[in-house]
Amino acid sequence: MAQSPLRALVNILSNAVDGIEGVYEKNGATFPNLDAPYTPSPLEHDPQVMGLTAVLLGAAFQLMMTVGTPIENITTTYTCQMYMTASLRYVVETSIADVLKEGDPKGVHVDEIAQKINAKDPALIARVLRYMASRHCFREVSPNVFAHNKLSSVLVKTKSFAEIQADPLSQYDGMTASAVVGHTSDEGFKSASHLSEWLQDPTSAPHAFGAAFGVPDMWQWFEQPGNELRRRRFATVMKAIGAGGYPDRIFTEAIDWKALPESATVVDVGGNTGSVSLAIAKAHPHLNLVVQDLPQVIDSLTKPFWSENSPEYVSNGKIKFQPHDFFTPNPTKNVDVFFMRMILHDWSKEKSVEILTHLRAAAQPSTKLVVFDHIILHACPDPLMPPENVPNAPWPMLANLGYGIGGITTVFDIHMLNLFGGQERTVAEFTELGKLTGWKLEKAIPGPTGTIVYSAV
Template sequence: MNKETSTLRSLANIIIRAVDSMERAYVQAALPLPSLDKFYDPGEHAEALAQDPQVVAASKNLVAACAQISATVWNPRRVVINHAHAYQISSCLHAVSDFNVVEVLREAGENGASVNDIGEKIGVDSGLIERILRLLATHHIFREVSPGVFANNRISSTLDKGKPSCELFKNRETRFVGSSGIAAFAEHTADMGGKSAQYLAGSLRTPGLLPFNLGYDTKEPIFEWMERPESSYHVNRFAVAMPGTAAMEPEDLIFRGFDWSALACESVIVDVGGGIGHVSLTVAKKYPHIRVVNQDFASPIQISKAHWKECFPEHLDQRMVEFQVHDFFNPQPVKNAAVFLLRHIMHDWPDDKAVVILRNLREAAQQETHLVVIEKVVPFASTRTPDDSKMCPIRGAKPPVAEAPLLPNWGAAAADIYLYDLTMHALLGGIERTAQGFYELFAKAGWKLIEIHQSAGTQMSHIVGVPA
């Protein structure tokens, strides 16, 4: 038996063991495995079980092994050309969400709707919408019930904004308000991220300009561009999209790392660049003795006030939450913070700018202040790791590794972290960092990295620092 045949058999065995593990978990719970053809309902017991660490681990091995088998056995020329065409998937995903197709199909029921009915309701040529939906259905997003008749499935239904389609068509500006944020995040990524990414090669030949600058013909950074009055739709969509990133994570992720319960009564959390403050709100709901200062630009702060008033009015009434319009590139005004919390902030910026943000926090910090950065920590795709003795004493700095012959980072099962990385570069010049990258970044800004909490079932980590 040659090496490649042996590798193929090893991957197949990983798949068999993973299937056995998943089936065992669902049999023991007397639950069916969630069906691809059914509507996604995160409240169902079967979907809740899908977040169980044992099931997540099995799913991760399945996805990684299946993708590696496909890459091993499929025609490599077809593989590379299919990847070159992959932009069509994101553009079609954007189109069906933008025209509220998921909601139209939800109203049609399990038997779906014909492309003629869909086209008439959304005002789009039925032949084109059929081609768009068939491409997505071929990638298991939607299902073609019968020729030219489509229905939602477990994947497409995650884009449901939860409103009647007629209401969504009436007011485009507010169509995402009250939704899970998944559709907003998918549209933001496929729209602005996708358009910018097409200019990656061109930007490599144009020093000083990002793909976003070339794609949108502007020299302004994206956040300045979004402050324009004509960019209000993008701003509102982005504000809802940020909680959408949380919807893809375990509900208790914020409590799977830093110990918020250890904070004394009326300790202050500063949610730096907190958007609408959904993360600090989650902490405050569980530990209402904690004060919150939510900081961001004026537009998201206005949305934040309404969000807190709706979701946690008690904290407002007791004056335990404050809203500040603040640019984190300026000196930090809060001098009594117990915790500076930054979720999805560091990956927006290259190292030189990220250092400025963290140094401003360090200058405002007390000796007992903690820095909690919630980000992805990038693993290597190589079986060889750098020999870095300074990382050894840091708890959690060594990532878990997949079993051979899988790629040590689980390959396709972890591919989204690298997709995010290049999206951050395209839009902002940002970067997803390795553990070593965070260590060096903290050190440059006067912080000492002391621990990385890596939680099972998610790529997000709590990266904790203290004043150096």
């Protein structure tokens, strides 16, 4: 009898677990316990572990969808996800995660939590935390007593609870998940409630965010009175993105940097802090790098970042900072490589064409353009993707591994659509952008963030 999809998924899960545990055992480590607070491990970025994790996540979610009834999956698992978002916003804005961190590690009763955050009804706190604990964020260690676990511990802010109370405006300073959760569950969530209406009439506003708040873009909204905390929180989100979270090898091995001459100029377009430039500079110190961004970004983020992390590159002239708006002609000429990280996904096709056209006008015939952006993989086989650049999806899994890869990149895609009218792109869409702007796609490699390499034509 042929193997059932159910049994095949179970076998995929078993094999993936064997592989992950094998890597950890080989390195003298044990896989982190869900019930313990999160401690970063370098093995998280091990290529084998990352690949197996994507398969495991995709198979586990597909198994859940296979076993659960359609009504339950649609109405409870999907439609009601909004309550997890709302609950996350509540525990972040009230700093409940920080109260638990400073309380008894064995658990804190909701009465004590309520007293700390000045809440009137401890029972409401219990209901929210129990909802979250039932989804493996927090632990209910005894009735109405809650403690951190692996997931909830990343909601802790860098400041103490007393410091948060004394200066709420700065509570998201420091790079933690709380800023990302706060931003997404606040302005992102409010915008999403307008997404359906906007999709049905995209001419009604520039994007769902514009429909929700009545503004042309998020940047103008941040400048409105009353949005000071949101503006500062979003700056922290951008710093966190600039600081990484992706393995340096994605950037340092994107092309053959060593083949470039000592005189080579590499321009980081819209570079924010320039953290990717720093990773490239450390791996390939012969390169001359230029970080470009808006004047206020250069002054407030880029220069302080380099002064703190690698002032020697500034003093020896291997790194330069250049105020520049990428919707205007690029002032740097004779460039060997332009690169952009997480830029094009903020913008529509029309705006992305404008950006790439300016870069092509400044390029030499030999110039390369490297784009680091998520690559959307179809949920079915894609004849445009070379076999070596797509995940090995065992039957009966989706071609993009479902939740393991496609589920993540498509979240970013809809989030960009929601906030900016932007998008993550398929290989075909990246190819089209190149054809419209004088760039030929050489290769597109999916990964934690995709690598798209163009040559000038």
